[in-house]
Amino acid sequence: xxxxxxxxxxxxxxxxxxxxxxxxxxxxxxxxxxxxxxxxxxxxxxxxxxxxxxxxxxxxxxxxxxxxxxxxxxxxxxxxxxxxxxxxxxxxxxxxxxxxxxxxxxxxxxxxxxxxxxxxxxxxxxxxxxxxxxxxxxxxxxxxxxxxxxxxxxxxxxxxxxxxxxxxxxxxxxxxxxxxxxxxxxxxxxxxxxxxxxxxxxxxxxxxxxxxxxxxxxxxxxxxxxxxxxxxxxxxxxxxxxxxxxxxxxxxxxxxxxxxxxxxxxxxxxxxxxxxxxxxxxxxxxxxxxxxxxxxxxxxxxxxxxxxxxxxxxxxxxxxxxxxxxxxxxxxxxxxxxxxxxxxxxxxxxxxxxxxxxxxxxxxxxxxxxxxxxxxxxxxxxxxxxxxxxxxxx
Numbered sequence: 001x002x003x004x005x006x007x008x009x010x011x012x013x014x015x016x017x018x019x020x021x022x023x024x025x026x027x028x029x030x031x032x033x034x035x036x037x038x039x040x041x042x043x044x045x046x047x048x049x050x051x052x053x054x055x056x057x058x059x060x061x062x063x064x065x066x067x068x069x070x071x072x073x074x075x076x077x078x079x080x081x082x083x084x085x086x087x088x089x090x091x092x093x094x095x096x097x098x099x100x101x102x103x104x105x106x107x108x109x110x111x112x113x114x115x116x117x118x119x120x121x122x123x124x125x126x127x128x129x130x131x132x133x134x135x136x137x138x139x140x141x142x143x144x145x146x147x148x149x150x151x152x153x154x155x156x157x158x159x160x161x162x163x164x165x166x167x168x169x170x171x172x173x174x175x176x177x178x179x180x181x182x183x184x185x186x187x188x189x190x191x192x193x194x195x196x197x198x199x200x201x202x203x204x205x206x207x208x209x210x211x212x213x214x215x216x217x218x219x220x221x222x223x224x225x226x227x228x229x230x231x232x233x234x235x236x237x238x239x240x241x242x243x244x245x246x247x248x249x250x251x252x253x254x255x256x257x258x259x260x261x262x263x264x265x266x267x268x269x270x271x272x273x274x275x276x277x278x279x280x281x282x283x284x285x286x287x288x289x290x291x292x293x294x295x296x297x298x299x300x301x302x303x304x305x306x307x308x309x310x311x312x313x314x315x316x317x318x319x320x321x322x323x324x325x326x327x328x329x330x331x332x333x334x335x336x337x338x339x340x341x342x343x344x345x346x347x348x349x350x351x352x353x354x355x356x357x358x359x360x361x362x363x364x365x366x367x368x369x370x371x372x373x374x375x376x377x378x379x380x381x382x383x384x385x386x387x388x389x390x391x392x393x394x
Contacts, residue, residue: 008220012378015218019371026364029357030105042353047328051354052106054320055362058203059099059369060174061196062316063136064167065204066091068235070143074160080228083384084212085156089144090376091211091369092167093137095204098369100133102362125176132170139163148380171200178327185263186327191253195246202239203316206309209236213306215377223302224384233305237294240312244287247319259333267326271349274326277318286315325352 033040043050070088073081104110120127143163146156175196178187209232216223224232251268254260267274290308293299329350377383 008218011218012374016371016374019367019374022367023364023371026102026361026367027105029360029364030110033357033361034105034108034110041355041358043358044350044352046331046350047325047352049324049328050106050352051321051325051358052102052362052365053324054317055365056099056102056106057174057320057324058313058316059095059102059365060133061171061200062203062207062313063092063095063099064171064174065200065202065239066095066208067140067163067167068201068205069208070147070160071164074147074156075164080231084224084228085160086144086147086380086382087212087215087377088208089140089147089163090380090382091208091373092204093140093144094369094372094376095207096133096136097372098365098367101368102365105361106358125173125180129170129173129177132166132173136163136166136170139166144380148382167200168197171197178323184327185260185330185332186267186323189250189253191246191250195250198239198242198246199316199319202236202243202312205232205236205239206312206316209309210306210313211373213302215373215383219383221383229302229305230300233294233300233308236305236308236312237291240287240291240294244283247282262333263330266330266349267322271326271330274322274329278322281318282315282322285311286318287312290315328352 038044041050067088069081070085070092072078073083073085073088104113120130122128139159139162143156143159146152146159172193175193178184179189179192181187213223223229251264254264268278269275290311293304293308293311329352331348331350
């Protein structure tokens with residue numbers, strides 16, 4: 001991406017500086033929490049994954065789905081998507097790096113990451129995810145190389161197939177972190193893995209569309225032609241519907257089990273603020289309104305699609321807040337049929353109020369992904385070379 005005017009170049013450096021400043025603030029917030037401990041956060045003995053984990057999981061799941069466009073072009077042979085494949089791969093790397101930055105800094109003792117990277121417990125889903133994350137970085141590097149180097153063009157499809165399979169496995173592993181977790185009443189379900197795959201498709205395509213629009217405008221280009229824009233709108237609508245379907249299956253499955261009825265009533269009806277975030281944030285603002293914007297013929301313009309993509313992303317954060325925070329706040333039923341009480345508040349719903357350092361760390365992950373994508377788009381020819389410049393068209 002080469003800005004076509006002096007104003008575009010100034011905008012590029014201003015955006016890069018703003019993103020870098022947010023990353024620096026996030027690192028400062030992480031250091032503050034590292035020095036003072038969990039006492040300066042909203043977390044406690046029951047809610048051990050706070051707001052930073054909401055941002056981290058969103059970025060990691062969206063990173064997997066951001067490969068949608070590259071996979072459609074290379075694996076499924078849709079020629080219209082192939083010019084946008086390099087940006088799709090770059091965005092995957094950027095989102096995954098931003099999510100892992102938050103994840104590592106939020107878990108505590110980030111200097112011990114080298115231990116987790118060199119000593120694996122293969123009975124732990126966390127250890128498997130370390131392999132999956134590093135593997136996706138390596139495969140994406142090869143994939144991007146094959147897409148940008150003409151001499152390696154013949155390798156794009158097999159590497160793309162490997163990337164497609166790997167990211168499905170990675171998202172399954174991320175969902176399985178929760179699906180295999182029996183120490184929380186909300187989780188321990190085999191439905192969560194396919195649910196996360198469905199969510200990744202919608203969230204990743206929404207993130208890609210926002211990045212594509214922003215970078216193309218910064219370079220003085222049109223984001224995509226009208227035909228491809230219409231196809232992306234339909235595809236995003238299908239993915240949003242699929243995500244809603246799997247979320248409904250997840251909750252209906254829980255409602256079918258008598259032991260989960262109390263949790264479902266808490267998360268969907270009585271446990272403020274989680275019902276408002278779920279119904280208002282995810283279902284209405286993050287799914288229903290975007291579907292209207294994507295499917296109604298009166299909202300066929302690029303601004304409506306960008307607005308729908310933004311709402312899908314915000315709805316994703318609302319869903320993950322309910323899923324992660326609400327799932328921990330509800331107490332585990334250790335002795336069914338008996339009331340449990342102790343000085344440690346066993347058997348009681350726990351509260352959580354995120355602190356400013358937590359929010360800044362989570363926001364820093366998005367900023368890190370933004371900086372990597374922006375710098376990568378400047379250094380590498382990831383935007384379609386045949387896109388007509390806006391300035392030239394005038």
